Amino acid sequence: MAPRKMKCLKLTTPSCPQINAWIASKAACKDPYYGKCYGIPLACPPGCPKLCEIECKACKPYCACDKPGAICQDPRFIGGDGVMFYFHGKKDKDFCLISDPKIHINAHFIGKKSKKGRDFTWVQAIALLYKQHKLYIGAKNVTHWHDTNDNMLMHFDEGDVQIPFGESQEWRSPKAGIIVKRTAMTNVVEVEVLEVMKMKVRVVPITMEESRVHGYDISEDGNCYAHLELGFKFESLSGDVNGVLGQTYASGYRSRVKMGAAMPIMGGAKKFQTSNIFSVDCVVSRFGLEMSI
Structure with a gap:
């Protein structure tokens, strides 16, 4: 039986990706020009744990917002x-x-x-x-x-x-x-x-x-x-x-x-x-x- 869809903000909804918003995602530099940083996964900062960008030159993650x-x-x-x-x-x-x-x-x-x-x-x-x-x-x-x-x-x-x-x-x-x-x-x-x-x-x-x-x-x-x-x-x-x-x-x-x-x-x-x-x-x-x- 297909899993039932649940509202995205209920505490009892383990399938909702937003419930785990505090778990840090990773991002990587996508510019091959920066060879030492290119493709290396880096953990997002606490201020934007799910969505961040990489400053390839400095090889550091940052919050786009x-x-x-x-x-x-x-x-x-x-x-x-x-x-x-x-x-x-x-x-x-x-x-x-x-x-x-x-x-x-x-x-x-x-x-x-x-x-x-x-x-x-x-x-x-x-x-x-x-x-x-x-x-x-x-x-x-x-x-x-x-x-x-x-x-x-x-x-x-x-x-x-x-x-x-x-x-x-x-x-x-x-x-x-x-x-x-x-x-x-x-x-x-x-x-x-x-x-x-x-x-x-x-x-x-x-x-x-x-x-x-x-x-x-x-x-x-x-x-x-x-x-x-x-x-x-x-x-x-x-x-x-x-x-x-x-x-x-x-x-x-x-x-x-x-x-x-x-x-x-x-x-x-x-x-x-x-x-x-x-x-x-x-x-x-x-x-x-x-x-x-």
């Missing part, structure tokens, strides 16, 4: 200036993350009510607009989490993006200069817009430990709140770039968050909000404008 350009958790941002801040936005709304003359990226937020007077929110999907093209990447609605299931949805222009299962499998759009490559068997891809940017996208659920620490009470409604963790690396942006994350890469930017606060908050939600995930109508939009000199 602590690098500049990262967006993780209840959205926790690391700006291009290295300063950490939170931007909660609002559930079921869309916000501009990056807006530059040649590229624009929006995020759709999901969330739930909390006892702290605001919604808990997470990034459920993103839309990348480049030239006349549109790429959508989102997390499926998940009630039972299994690491072996692919919980990522991708669409390009009017069609689905289908990538064969397996690490290093990829999809390309030569006309747009966009490459989407799997960097794990499931739920993790790297998106490259040639000569513009790279973006790591990972689908993750809310873990039991996160729910306990932050008071999410996720187990009550049977929804794992699968969401995206993002990491950006930019090759070319204008000095006038804007958006929740983009502004931190702009020329002369100075952080407005309260330094030293336990939860430094980035405000200004209204100027970053868009009418839908594919819209560029946020107040700070730069998309399609001529490059700043």
